[in-house]
Amino acid sequence: MAKVPLTITLYMSEIIYRVQNKTYLTGRSRQNGNNHEEVANMQNNDDEENKNQILLSIGNAFATLKTKLSEWLDESTTSASNAQIKENANLTLTLQMPSNYNKSTKDSIATMASDYIVNVAIGDWFQITNKNDAKDYFDAAGANLASIREAANKRIRPTRTEVSA
Amino acid sequence: MAYYPQYGLDYNPEQNVPRTKTVTLNFKRHEILDDLKQYSFVIGDILDTNDEHARHQIQDIAEDGNIDRVTRVMNLCISECREILFPYTKEDVDISELRTNTLETVEEYNIELLVPDDFSTTTVTLLEQLIHEFIVARIMADWMSITNKPETATWLEKADDALTKIRRCKNKRTGRIRRKMHPFP
Numbered sequence: 236m237a238k239v240p241l242t243i244t245l246y247m248s249e250i251i252y253r254v255q256n257k258t259y260l261t262g263r264s265r266q267n268g269n270n271h272e273e274v275a276n277m278q279n280n281d282d283e284e285n286k287n288q289i290l291l292s293i294g295n296a297f298a299t300l301k302t303k304l305s306e307w308l309d310e311s312t313t314s315a316s317n318a319q320i321k322e323n324a325n326l327t328l329t330l331q332m333p334s335n336y337n338k339s340t341k342d343s344i345a346t347m348a349s350d351y352i353v354n355v356a357i358g359d360w361f362q363i364t365n366k367n368d369a370k371d372y373f374d375a376a377g378a379n380l381a382s383i384r385e386a387a388n389k390r391i392r393p394t395r396t397e398v399s400a
Numbered sequence: 401m402a403y404y405p406q407y408g409l410d411y412n413p414e415q416n417v418p419r420t421k422t423v424t425l426n427f428k429r430h431e432i433l434d435d436l437k438q439y440s441f442v443i444g445d446i447l448d449t450n451d452e453h454a455r456h457q458i459q460d461i462a463e464d465g466n467i468d469r470v471t472r473v474m475n476l477c478i479s480e481c482r483e484i485l486f487p488y489t490k491e492d493v494d495i496s497e498l499r500t501n502t503l504e505t506v507e508e509y510n511i512e513l514l515v516p517d518d519f520s521t522t523t524v525t526l527l528e529q530l531i532h533e534f535i536v537a538r539i540m541a542d543w544m545s546i547t548n549k550p551e552t553a554t555w556l557e558k559a560d561d562a563l564t565k566i567r568r569c570k571n572k573r574t575g576r577i578r579r580k581m582h583p584f585p
Binding site: 236238333334335384385387388389390392393395396398 | 430431441444452455456459460462463467
């Protein structure tokens with residue numbers, strides 16, 4: 236049976252925005268009037284050292300995601316490196332799904348993959364700037380992975396082939 | 401004993417009726433695959449687990465890679481049926497034959513039978529349905545033995561049951577069986 240190609244594009248700008256927005260909101264809600272510096276550190280921004288840390292986390296999360304989806308990933312390259320991913324390069328997953336894959340779950344896979352990367356990036360960031368919240372994000376990332384596997388493993392009911400006269 | 405070349409060398413007019421009728425049992429691969437996919441889907445669907453990976457392995461019976469195992473067992477089942485129906489399917493080997501284990505995918509299988517003239521058409525119908533059932537059950541048993549062991553015995557039982565009935569069909573006749581007269585021992 237022919238494989239069903241499924242391409243998932245995760246826009247880097249969207250991921251970085253969500254990381255910055257969530258860390259901003261978290262910082263704002265943790266303000267108590269005496270922790271201005273801590274709050275500022277929690278709120279990720281475009282400064283080079285901040286951006287580099289987030290890009291590193293996104294790269295690591297994306298690599299883990301590819302391992303989890305390796306059953307369906309279609310990659311033929313035989314070289315890899317630890318070079319940091321580029322801020323302007325979108326993340327693409329090209330999956331070869333079985334012919335009975337339930338396509339209605341493709342949006343779930345895309346959303347959960349994006350959520351997973353965002354949660355890992357924030358978890359990493361909070362390990363440095365806000366340890367109390369870090370575990371919550373890693374737990375959420377774990378749940379995202381489980382959801383991705385569940386969605387990718389959904390199958391449609393087969394339909395009978397019409398007999399030609 | 402008289403020789404009747406039109407009925408074959410093993411024809412005995414005292415025991416046998418003439419064999420001049422041919423029956424072709426045609427089995428379409430996609431019909432078998434459709435049944436396999438339906439049954440596997442249901443078994444996977446009712447599997448008492450949250451492990452989606454285990455579920456999809458059951459349901460992916462006809463997917464790339466997996467289909468090769470299905471084809472092997474399907475070919476084996478057809479050969480087995482031809483062998484069981486030996487009295488009607490017998491073909492002499494060529495002077496020289498070469499066989500390889502190359503995987504062959506056949507879209508339609510034919511089992512050609514040279515049957516006694518009094519062979520019943522109802523038996524032919526039953527035979528065709530039993531062979532289909534046997535093939536499907538045997539392949540399911542094989543696939544379950546890989547992906548979902550507890551189900552294996554159920555399907556093996558179905559396959560064995562169909563096989564037993566195929567063997568019975570082989571010996572069915574419409575005419576009366578007469579004991580030969582032997583006035584002197």
